[in-house]
Amino acid sequence: MKLLEDRIRRDGKIFEGDVLKVDSFVNHQIDVGFISELGKEFYRLFGDCGINKILTIEASGIGIACLVAAHFNVPVVFAKKSKSINISADVYSSKVESYTHGKTYDVIVSREFLGKGDKVLIIDDFLAKGSALKGLISLAKDAGAEVVGAGIIIEKAYQGGGDYIRNEMGVRVESLARVASMSVAGGVVFCD
Amino acid sequence: MKLLEDRIRRDGKIFEGDVLKVDSFVNHQIDVGFISELGKEFYRLFGDCGINKILTIEASGIGIACLVAAHFNVPVVFAKKSKSINISADVYSSKVESYTHGKTYDVIVSREFLGKGDKVLIIDDFLAKGSALKGLISLAKDAGAEVVGAGIIIEKAYQGGGDYIRNEMGVRVESLARVASMSVAGGVVFCD
Numbered sequence: 001m002k003l004l005e006d007r008i009r010r011d012g013k014i015f016e017g018d019v020l021k022v023d024s025f026v027n028h029q030i031d032v033g034f035i036s037e038l039g040k041e042f043y044r045l046f047g048d049c050g051i052n053k054i055l056t057i058e059a060s061g062i063g064i065a066c067l068v069a070a071h072f073n074v075p076v077v078f079a080k081k082s083k084s085i086n087i088s089a090d091v092y093s094s095k096v097e098s099y100t101h102g103k104t105y106d107v108i109v110s111r112e113f114l115g116k117g118d119k120v121l122i123i124d125d126f127l128a129k130g131s132a133l134k135g136l137i138s139l140a141k142d143a144g145a146e147v148v149g150a151g152i153i154i155e156k157a158y159q160g161g162g163d164y165i166r167n168e169m170g171v172r173v174e175s176l177a178r179v180a181s182m183s184v185a186g187g188v189v190f191c192d
Numbered sequence: 193m194k195l196l197e198d199r200i201r202r203d204g205k206i207f208e209g210d211v212l213k214v215d216s217f218v219n220h221q222i223d224v225g226f227i228s229e230l231g232k233e234f235y236r237l238f239g240d241c242g243i244n245k246i247l248t249i250e251a252s253g254i255g256i257a258c259l260v261a262a263h264f265n266v267p268v269v270f271a272k273k274s275k276s277i278n279i280s281a282d283v284y285s286s287k288v289e290s291y292t293h294g295k296t297y298d299v300i301v302s303r304e305f306l307g308k309g310d311k312v313l314i315i316d317d318f319l320a321k322g323s324a325l326k327g328l329i330s331l332a333k334d335a336g337a338e339v340v341g342a343g344i345i346i347e348k349a350y351q352g353g354g355d356y357i358r359n360e361m362g363v364r365v366e367s368l369a370r371v372a373s374m375s376v377a378g379g380v381v382f383c384d
Contacts, residue, residue: 024305028272028301029267032261032265033262058251059270059272063255065255066224066258070225070259070262073224075223078251080220109220110215110220113215113216
């Protein structure tokens, strides 16, 4: 999506250690009008799929998911990160590895809010190795929900998570910007 | 606000230990259309105050703040919870006590996203003793921003945090539902 690629080129910041910061408009300060435009694009892509619920993960997914959901006119459910060892029987849970923070945590969703008959679109800001997305897919499937697809703002395509989920797990993944490579010196190169 | 009070009476759940759960429409599953209606009410209350930024705190404030901000056409900045002992020089920080989780944590906002000239509306889901709100007000003032007011969905008025912030700190606080008392047996009683 050109609008997004241009914005990443303009306002994204690259740091050593494979870090692309977009915290001026995506995940610390949120440019609400801009993210709503991305929501419109997700609706163009998934609007005819019968989606009745949007699933995301705290914290940075929540705002984006809400602005996307406004176009679909459906509720958002956000998975919570939990450090508790005992997972209650009232929730579905899944393990997610955070490469940024170097640890594994459980994500949980109350059984009340996800179940059979739900047609779910998963929304998140980033997709790299795909650990969070795999966790959410697994959790939704445990709940008996159908995962219609995933809508991602920025995919680091060179990390392979997106293609694994598309090809090995058979889940439709639509990323509005796909990064082919990036470096502090050379900036961001998008796929295609 | 009658719409909200009716919804709390219908879908809110009271548990021992002074717990009012509204996670079916506010802070786990988010009823996006309904929260957007609350956003319209906040815009009616604060729309003529020259607000250029909405400030909230992760995680449950973020979705609400984004849906409110869509009416104001301004960006959201969300304060992040941090457990790190060393707070970087690039951020404003403040301490917040969580009574629910029984611990104190730092909340931080990057200096890039808050500063002199900003007229800020703080948005959050709950106000009880007011620790999170006091922390956000203090952080915004450190940044040199003007706190125009705070918009809260549910205030537990009997805990006194809201009145302290109104009367002792001189900040305008508008809560769409003010709980006078509640109990498992008696349900929720609203103020007025």
